Amino acid sequence: MRLFLISIFALSILFLPNLTGHAQTNQNNDYELRMELYKRMESVTNIPWYYLAAIDQYERNVRQARRDIPKAEGITGIYFKPEMWAGPLNPNPNDDNPLSIQFFNGLGMDGDGDGKAVLSNDSDVLFAFAKYLLSYGTDHDNLKIGLWDYYKRDKTVSLIIGKAKIYKQYGRLDLDDHAFPVPLRSNYNYKNTWGAARGWGGRRSHEGTDIFADYGVPVRATAYGIIEMKGWNRFGGWRIGIRDINNNYHYFAHLSGFAKDLKLGQIVEPGMLIGGVGNSGYGPPGTSGKFPPHLHYGMYKDNGYTEWSYDPFPHLRLWERQERLKARKK
Template sequence: MWKWMLRILLLAALGAAAFLVYDVSRAIEIPEMKVPGKLAPAYVEIAEKTGVPWPYLAALDEVEKGYEGVTPETIRQTATRIQKASGEERPGENGVKSALRKILSKPDADKALKLAESYSWAAAPLGEDYEFPFKKGAKVSYGDTWGASRTYGGDRTHEGTDLMADKGTPIRSVSDGRVVAKGWNELGGWRLTILDANHLQISYYYAHLSRYAEGIERGSKVKKGQVIGYVGDSGYGEKGTTGQFAPHLHLGMYVRESTFSPMREAINPYPFLKVWEKR
């Protein structure tokens, strides 16, 4: 009996090792998130109504138009083109892939399909049931601050979205997940990093907190919508520094090329926020 158990354990170990090698080696390219924030809700809404997944709608517009002149109405027209080319009312992923091969030249189709695959991996939460980081009715303002210039700690660009709010405003987790980092960071002040439970390649960085919610520790599991901390103005100095800027939440999103890759890249959270705010 023990020999059979040993064989089963060995096969399981080999399977896990094979998956790890596959996962690390596939290395899906992390795209620059060019989907305009003002259009992101339309892509998601039209995808839900037509059965054309939003990454393919966006990829077609990005390849053909670079989003120039794109409106909710033209997105609906794009969805109709794909439906007609696929011959299906709700074509789904396979039908859309076939349709794009008919609509576009081979080089453009290859480009669009690769881009859609990247968005499906790196931006999967855009079209899913995630939470805005503040309760409805909270006094919050934000814009697309991605790539803005920052000088503290050396010249650099902003890797996130700043959501301005009163100090002490409760901050909610956008996803189910697990706290993988907590504590002081010179740039981010009191901060948390939460790994997305549904997409293990994605993590969320919440910075400049005034304090943490009770029970939030490294390793803690959290639910979407759960209060994890409170808006503050911590950071830009040694441990405990506050008051160097107006209170706000800095939200960052980081994506790995594979689930277990040690490398991660920042992606613009702004389009996601515009979608989640409307949920």
């Protein structure tokens, strides 16, 4: 029996790389299919593909973060409530006839020319959203107006526009790489301090992981994203906030300073220098030296309504392992 179990374990190890490779192949295929769909809708509507990609990515991540919305089944993430799709007064909430949907002021459209407007059809869904925006125009400012009228939330518009900016710059969708916040060759240590009690400024719990390192050790961006916040906070001292394409907000605090010419709205990528480890904070601007130098790293998720913090420790461990593996292969 023991020999049998050992054999099974050995076989699982042998086949693990193939399974991982298969998952990566499927993900790459999804990117290709999504890009083909975005480009096709761009050719029909003249709305740049990167805006459509940004909307789709925003909604995909919202659906992953919430329980009141069904998970996406196709390659797109955009969700329409049935009553919005078919029309609020339509007696048939499952109506897929474009003419009757239009009669009841529904948003459903036929995006692939089959004569039907199906809520589960990726082409129909993306075309419907694109046609909604098209009524406002195809330039940047009018698209922002259209997004605000649809979502009625400034934060959502900001997140989508940020994603569009990132997709436009890189010209691709596969932007999921990450980097550990400090160089692996530096002298650092960390443990899971999520939820630990903090007393300065009132009782509160620790919303992040502290990475202790020497003063001035480089701090790096962990993901593709946009600098959403830069400046002083009485708790965090000199800090930077970066929003990635998955609606995550990466928070770097207690910095000794910022990288040269770093500015709000700037696009960053994994491993890019953004500052240095320090001991700033717990007081008015310029306060430092009240604790050992370390980087406070936090992660927050936006779900379309609000934003909450979650434990970054597992992600840090993963990114650390991934970076070590990449270094060994070089």
